[in-house]
Every structure is written in C-alpha cells, then in structure tokens.
Amino acid sequence: MSKKFFKKSKPITNLAIGSALITALSPASFAADIEPEVTNMDVVTVTGKSEQGINAVDNTATKMNLSLKDTGRSVVKVTKEQIEDMSAEDVKDIAEYATSINTSSSADRNVIIRGISTNLDNFMVNGLRSLQGGEAGSGSRSPSTYNVESVTILNGSDAILYGSGVGGGIVNIITKKPQEESETTLGLKTRSYVSGDTANFKRNQVSVSIDSTGQLVDDKVLYRVNAELTPDGEEFQEGRSTDEQAIDASLTFIVGDNTRITPRFEYINRETTGGSSYGDGVYTTNLANGTLGDTTDSFGRILNRSFYYGSPLDKGANKSTTFELSAEHKLQNWTLNATAAAVNTKSSAQDLYASNSSGLGNAIGDSTLERKWVYAQGEDQYFLLDTNAEGKFETGIFKHHLLTGVNVRNKEVKFMRNFQGNEDAIGNNTINVYNPDDQIYTQMPDSLKDGNYSTTTDNEINLYLKDRISLGDFTLALGLGYTRFEGEETSSDDSAYDQSTSNFIYDAGIVYKLTPDVNLFASYSQAYEPIDTSTLVQYGQDGVSYDPEESDNYELGFKGDFFDDKLSTSVTLFYINTKNQTEYETIDGDRALVQRSGEAFRSTGVEVNALVHITDQISSRISYAYTDASDTSGDDKGVQADYTPYNSLSIWNSYKMDSEPVRFALGMRAESGSNDGDYKVPGYAEFDFGTYYELENWDISLVVRNMFDKSRVASTPNWVLAEGNDPRSLNLNFKYRL
Template identity: 80%
Template structure:
C-alpha cells in the first residue's frame, strides 16, 4: 500500500461477519482508538495484521473483549467513517445496508430482524436499553448519528446477557467518548430532495455540528458533541423537524487502572406535521377501488410529496439521559459498571384518516378525526460485570459474570375525537391534498388520564470461554425475573410475574490463524407486554412468555493475503407461544395465544469484503430468509417485511495520486408481504464522492440515485408510506 494512498485516503474496512456499510477508514484513527481503549484485556494482536475487519474488538455480542473472529455469532459492526460515507442521519439509514434487517415499517420502534419483529428493547445505547421516544406512544426514536462512534447489530436473540425482550436481535449504538489527544471539528450537513414530485431543491435540511475532545487536565478528558437542525424539512410538504441535541462526557483517570466517565445527553425535537398516523400517501389501487377486491397490490404511489394531515399537526419530544461508567483493571480481571437514567416527555396532535369513519377504498374524499397522545417515560438501568482470565491445568478460562437491572415506567394516554363530531368537518381530497377542511382540535382531548405501566427486571448471567488448543467452548447460564404492572385511575391495576433460567452454548475452532469455524445456540425470552394483556387479554387465559431458540453455524476468515475477508452464517430460529390480536367483531380485538412451537426462521447470511487493489474495494452482503408460521391461518406464509432475498453492494475507488474517492452502492430486496398485500421488490442505488485533506473533508452523497418510487409500508388501512425520494447530501467537516 503506497504512502501516497495512506496519506490522502481512508482505506475501506469492514467486519467480515456482515458489515452493513462500506466506506473508508483512516489507519491513524484506528491507532488512536486502540491506544485510548483501556478495556481490551483480550484483544487479539497478530503481527502484520491491523485490528480491523474480523480482527476488530467489539463487546456487544458477548460483553467480553473479543475480536469479532473469535465471537461465535453473526455480528455487524459499522464505524463512524462508514456512517459518514453513506450520509446516514439515523440508525434506520444505517440498517439499509444490513441485509437481515428491515426497517420499512411505520413506527421507529418496529424493526424486523430475521423475520422476527423486535420492539424498543432491541435498541441500545452503550449496551443499555434505549428509551428516547419518538412521537408520543411510539417508543424508541431511531437514534441520530451525531454522537455515534459505531453501531453494532447482533442478529439473533441473547437473553442471557440482555434479559427479556431482545427478539430477533439487537442494535447497539456506541457513543463517542473522550480522547487523550485534542481535536475539534466543525461540521455542516445538508440534505436536499431532488425529484419531480418534491419540487427539486424545494425541500431541504441543514444541520450544523461540533465535535470537540481532549484533556482538560492531566487526569481529566472531555468530549462535547452538539448538533442543531433548525426547520429540517422532510420530503412531504408540510412536515419538518426542529431539533437540538448535545452530548457531553468526561473521563476521570483515577490512578493507572481506574476510569470513571459520566455522560449527559439532551435532545429536544419539535415536529411540524404528523406522526405515523398520518404521514402516509395514497396509491393508485386505493383510488381505483381495486385494493383487496381485484388485486393484492397497493399499486403505484400517486404523489410522495402529498401530506394528508392538517397544518395544525405537531409534536414535541424531549429526552434527557444521565449515564455513568466506571471501570477498574486488576492484574487479570476488569470490573465494569454502567448505569443510566433516561427521561422522555412527548406529546402529539394529529388529524388523520380514520378507518372508523367509513371505508375509503375508491372514495375521492377522506374523512379524518383528531387524536391526541401524551407520554412520560422513565428508564433506570444498571449493568455491572467482572471478566477475567485464569487457568485450571491445561484449560484456559475467560469468564464473565454480572447482573443487569432495569426499571421502565411508561405513562401514556391517547384520546380520539368522537366520530359524530369529526364526520364531515375534517375532509381532504384524495387527489388534491391542499383541498381540505379542518377544525381546531378539541381542548377536551388534552385532558389525559394516564395509564402507568411499570416493568422491573433483574438478570443474572455467567459465561465461561474454555480453551484447549485450537478449540474454545463457550457455556453460559442466566436467570431472569420480570414483573410488569399497569395502573389506571379508571381501570384499577394489573400485574404479571415471570421467571426463567436461560442457557447458551457455543464452540469456536481455529482452523488456521486466518480462519475460524463456529457453532452456537442462544435463547430469547419475551413476556407479553403488560399493556397489551390489559387491553386485549381474555379473562381466565394464562398467557405464557414467547420463547425462541437460535442456532447458528458458520465461519469467518481472511483469504488470499487478506484480499478477501468473508463470513458465512447459517441460522435457524424457532419460537413458541406466539400471540395475535384477533378481531372478534364489534370493533373489539382479543389476544389469542398458540401454544407450542409455531414460528420458524431459517436462512443464510453471506458477507464478503474484496480488496481488489489498494485503491478498489468491494463489499457484498447477501441474506436469504425463510420465515413463517408453522400453524394457524398463516402457516407457510412469509413473515411481514421479510423478503426472501436481500443484497447490498458497496464499491469504493480511491485515486492513487489525489485525495479523492468515489463509491457506488446498491440495496436490493425481493418481494415481501405487508399484511394481506404484496410489496414489490426493489433496487436502489447510492453514489458518493469524497475529497479529504489534512483539515477539510468534503463529501457529496446521492441516495436513491435513480429516484425509484415505491411503497415501503402501511401506517393504517388507508394510507401507505413511501420511500425517501432522491436526495443530495453535502457534508463539510473542518478540523481546527
């Protein structure tokens, strides 16, 4: 690799296990991060190999300091450089290049991993559950990338380490931490929608940010990340976001072996325009009256830029996080504890097209009614563990034992306008959304009666990696105790208690210094949401938690002098005690549980990073997923938002004599289901060009380059959600 290339470019790195994004990564940056990381007691250092790709250290999958090659699970690691290169603004943007994940659903909390729907508990920040709510009631807001150091995606459940509710996997965000060397960067990011239906550059977003770190004194380091997005326009006319975010952290070095890092984050997010109730659009088959009659396809979107809410729709979300991490190193052990307190206050008012006001299929006028929602969410979290190494005879042990505790309190209320009051007063023209009538939202809807749901959980875990020669056996056991309670001023209270022992096991065999094969087993454990039981549960029915078994078999390795880094993972997941809401007539739903095994997901994930030359790299990620119920009415029907085939490719070319790089990416999926309807497959292309100097970084990223318009999901039975139109993303970064 030429010195000219090292000076002016950031060579591509990725996790061979399935890096969701491909981009350039500075070797200097890697060196700084490794140098400043005092926790890596088990990092693999191989002469002649950089700690990148499958040799990178990531704690998410095991909470241990292990290289990804030695982690016997399917893991995706995305660096901040990769995030910047793709123009990703939030975690949903990042997940678009992860082939086993689908985020094309309405609420931010809803993510499908390997065909299994996850919830807010699958979003984590620094290894702890996230509770940064979106609009009121929708759960975790998809975390922004302004303060993100890396994102790790663990496919498959892991209840031993993380407790209940992880479902098909988890997405962990690692925030930026203080560094030893001083560095300050100023940034300007813009996103402009460039398509005929959005008016070409009429809808724009602008963000300014700062990232500053370094020593305050000999024993105190700091980091400040802040971003301001004033009036960030969405691609739909009438929708915008005004957001202020700040993340401040300090690291106190107490002696040689102890570090204490408090962190504070505040996000204030105000939206003009609706929540997931009303941000959809109309398709041709809805207007034609053929949807559900002569076709199972939504048809084409008439106008993505249309907004079918009112000018009075708005929302507010304020989230505050206090986090404290303490770490102490002994000779062969490391003690670590992280605690967090998260509070979110949110509210939203939406005038949305309601199915309860009559069937809109084929109608030229939609009836709408007001809904007001308000929430107060609190999360208290603690994870503390000890990990270390010791020998017993010829056996080498790497052990971790710990406990995580969480207390989640959610106060929530949602009030709907009476149909009689709304009918005829809040209409909108299907073909011309500007032709609408609307009334003020009744003040009475803001008179909320909170339902308070409290979840308490304690999770104890122990895992030992036992090595003998080239074999490593990993055995783990956990104990989870969960209690959920809901209180309402009008309905009284309800509680449930669940306890369970959870096990996992894995084996890793080192075939060569460059290749490992692995097999693993892990479990998932998810009690039914307490609010769901209260609202839809049937009297006298004993609902059991949903449980799952996850099996993986695969290999990870470098080949051809590290020109090819690749991994192949075969997986099989079966779940039991699936629960569904069934319409029993009279606008009433009840919760029905099917006992025993009733869902399976099988598939393969293939990831390959090819370094063709020092200037040309290509990342190819492919997954095949077959996920469906094994009994009931939907037996054999592919799970919603789960395409059989997903493919992503990111090609990067760095000019040898100039500080310029180019990238071309493709994201493609085959057909999938959305309830009773088909969602056609698609292929979208992204393009990036990057100019990097000692003090300046400038990039231009075009997302959805050919401006393909498609249906992504359905917020309700009337509207669908479209994909983002073509956008041009300009990013400027200046290092002081």
C-alpha cells in the same frame, strides 16, 4: 493508565457504507486461543481498523473482549467514518445496508430482524436499553447519528446478556467518548430533495455541529462535547419539518493507572411540524381505483409521495434527558465494568389522520377520505444498570475466559391517548385523495388533552455467567442466565393488573480453528419475552393465561481470510423457532389477544458477507441474506412473515485515487417483494453514490441517496395509507478541524 490505553483509534481509510457490515459480521462461536493477559475491556473504546478485518476487536455486543473473528455470533458493526460515508441521519439509515433488518412503519416502532418482530426497546445505547421516545409518536424515531462512534447489530437472540425481549436481535449504539488527543471539528451538512415530485431543492435540511475533545486537566481529566442544531429540517413531504437541538457532554476521570470514571449527559429537544409519524402516509393507485384486494393484492404505485395527508395543525414535541455513569477498574487478569443510566422522555403529539375506523366509513376506492383527531401524551422513565467482571485464568490444561454480571432494568411509562368521536369528525376533516391540498379541517378539540395517564411499570433483573473453555484448536462456550420480570399497569380508571415471570436461560457454542485464518463454529442461544403488560390489560381475554414467548436460535458457519487477506468472508446458517406466539383476532366484535401454544413460528436462512480487495485502490463489500420465516400453525401457516423479504442484497464498491485525496463509492440496496398482511410490498433496487475529498483540515463529501429516484411503497401503517420511500436526496457534508 498508559496513554496507549486511551489513544484514539486510527481513522479508517477505506470508508465505505458496507465496511463493517461485512467485515464485522463475524459469526464464530467463542474463540480459539486465549492469551493469559487481559487487554482493554472498555465496552465503548473502538480499537478495530479496517486493515485488521476479522481480527478487529469489538466487545460492544458480546460484552467480552474478543476479536470479531472470535465472536460467537453474527455481528454487524458500522464505524463513525462509515456512517458519515453513507450520510446517515439516524440508525434507520444505517440499517438499510444491514440485510437482515427491516422496519414496518414510518414511526420506527417496529423493527424486524431475521423475520422476528421487535421494537425500539431493542435499540441499546452503550449496552443499555435507553429508549428515547415511546408511544406518543413524536418520540418513536430511531436515534440520531450526531454523537455516534459506532453501531453494532447483533442478529439473533441473546437473553443471557440482555434479559427478556431480544428475540430478533439488538442494535447497540456506542456514543463518542473523551479522547486524550485534542481535536475540535466544526460541521455543516445539508440534505436537499432532488426529484420532480418534491420540486427539486424546494425541501432542504441544514444542520450545524461541533465535536470537541481533549485534555481538560493535564492527562487526568478528558472531555468530549458533541452538539448539533437543526433549525428547520424539512422532510420530503410538504408541510413536514423538524426543529431539533441535541447535545452530548462527557468527562473521563483517570484515577491512578487502572481506573477511569466517565459521567455523560445528553439532552435532545425535538419539535415536529406536520405530523408525529403516528398515521401519516401517502395514497396509492390500487387504493384509489378500488382494485386493492379485488383484482390485485399489490398496493400499486404512489400517487402523491410529496404530499402529507394530515393537516397543517399536526405537531409533536419530544424532550429527552440522559444521565449516564460508567466506570472501569483493571486488575492483573480481571477487569471490572459498571454502567448506569437514567433516561427521562416527555412527548406529546396531535394528528389529524385518515383512520381505518369503521365508524368513519372510509373504503378502498374513495376519492375523499374522512379523518379524525388523535392526541397522545407520554412520559417515559428508565433506570438501567449493568455491571460485570471479566477475566482469564487456567485450570490444568484448560484456558478460561469468564464473564459474570448482572443487569437491572426499571421502566415506568405514563401514557394517555384520546381519539375524536366519529360523529364529531365526519364531514369536518375531509381530504381529497388525488389532491391533498383540497382539504378541510377543524381545530383539535381541547377535550382530547384531558384525561389521566395509564402507568406501566416493568422491573427486571438479569444474572449472567459465560465461560469460554479452550483446549488446543477447540473452544467450548457455555452460558447460564436467570431473569426475573415483573410488570404492573394502573389504568386511567385506577384498575390494576400485574404479572410476574422468571426463567433460566442457556446458551452454548463451539469453535474449531481449522487454520490460523479460518474458524468453524456452531452456537445456540435463547430469547425470553413476557407479553407486554399494557397489551395484556387492553387485549387480554378474561380467564386466559398467557405464557411468555420463547425462541431458540441456532447458528452454524465459518469465517475466514483468504488469498493473502484479499478476501474476508463469513457464512452463517441460522434456524430460529418461537413458541407461544401471540397475535390479534376479532372476537365478538372486539380485538383480542390470542396465543398459540407450543412452536408457532420458524425462521431459517443464510447470511453471506464478503470483503474483496481487488487492488490497493478498489474494494467491494457484499452482504446477502436469504430468510424464510413463517407461522408453523394457524391461518397463516407457511405464509412469509410481514416485512421479511426472502432475498436481501447490499453492495458497496469503493475506489480511492492513488495520487489525489479523493474517493468514490457506489452502493446498491436491493430486496425482493415482501408481505404486509393480505397485501404485497414490491421489491426494489436503489443506488447511492458518494464522492469524498479529504485534506489535512477539511473533509468534504457529496452523497446522492436513491440516485435514480426509485419511487415505491415502503410500508403501510394501515390499509388506508401507505408509506413512501425517501426521494432522491443530495447530501453535502463539510467538516473543518481547528
């Protein structure tokens, strides 16, 4: 194996938040010219540089070794340098600059992509569904960035490659891997909330980290260790904090010239004080004065953003371990890849929360809220495998680029959740809407910790085959997949339910090389999502048969470089229709699952992305999405989908001084208003500012997020409480290379 094969990518000098969010958004179907020789097929090696623009190579979403220009889908990629530039703590921070992604609650359990509601199960780690957490609340947090090399966001469905459940898209997190060149970096970062309602610098987070890589045994064994310690990460709400330890260690064994094997181990231990994100939130003016749903459908402004409406006894715990093994073997014109992972997560959470249960009698306009205890405990076990072969060959005048493989997913979720009885809670756990310090609370009853797990087991096998056939300036891409899903749940009362479904899945794409710098494309892909087994057990109606939800995703557009590469731009038109959509209705006083057969939901829109090099020192990245998504039948026909703004815009301007190692950046994130059930979430525009000073051994940055301290309702976990956005924060980051 040559040293060039493992050589670390050149650091991207133009470090901007939106950097890959525009350049890497490469909607072209499956590429034009294909060279006979297969290049690096390693799905975790990042070889792209910002200078390459749309010609940067990235195979982390499509599993095929393609340039971003030739990728047949709308892809957003963010590098580790850009993640550091935006001072992102987790993947949710990164998604704020991806205009097609929204989240619907602080627990991060729900993710909306192009108007399609998905969940954290669509957050991949190295191409595998390695969810760290689950329904116990404390684990339902988007992954941290401490060990992240890059994040790739694939908009739209791709069931052929990833199996069932990826209707809206996927977020693929690529972890840092061993490098041949030795380097050790020590890091210190702080986040301080600087706003009047958080008492300016009273709430602070501090993390220390180390990132070390190099040769362990000559050039035959490489290592990488990433570790981060956050001893007391205070959140902006008084009384909430996180104590976290995280470590990621990996080795790469180089066997001969064509084979390498990389085992990886990750351990995360997270303890939270002041809520697990199950039902925390803030109160708003229109909820307090009783006008919500009466004289206005807007939540109004936030009353007490910095106060937590839970109790000082709220807490959560989460421990996650990951064992991963990846292997790659190169043949003359083929590359064989395999990645397997086992992930175990144990979590628990206890919360005293303001419930919308009718038994508590809480109502809009009440100055005092009743609360009750909830306890949740879970253990999630994943086993995942993906193995594939990729190669190139010719048949007559046609050039083929073939990918064939299989992925296997086994998920076992053990879960228990108990609520305090309303009669025991009333009068004992009240809190004042206007002054959350004015509250009374009792100890959580120990009896809530008693009970048996309900166990849900999902087994899925997915076979896939893609062939990109090129002739001259045209490339035709055809894909065929087969997925089989089996789900079973054994409830705490020992009753059992099982389901089994299977389906053939297709996709197709065509690309035309209009010029050497511009591709025109059209593509079609599918999603296939059986109803969650646990949901069927809890809310399925007796005697009713539920079909899997299915989506068709169409894309049309172009991507190209213009004006001597001073402008890189992509335009993607998309159309998605979903069949057999399910929703909840109240039937005979109970919540029940209802399915609308046939086409039930439609999403259409456009994504426009551009990178403009105004001068050698000044660049601007612009990302815009228009999304029109709504039901096509039922009571909400034509009503814009929840947490899906019609218009989303992000801009990142970067200025690099010519004679000094200093850069400046100014970013804006803006969305029009959106819906949340019967109510409105207002639109917003927030600004971020960054200053970066980079020397040979030192990197220092200062990033101000939400620079003008915009206070707004971000989402609502229920009709009683709303979620506030993060206040203005001052983020300092120091890195020293030994």
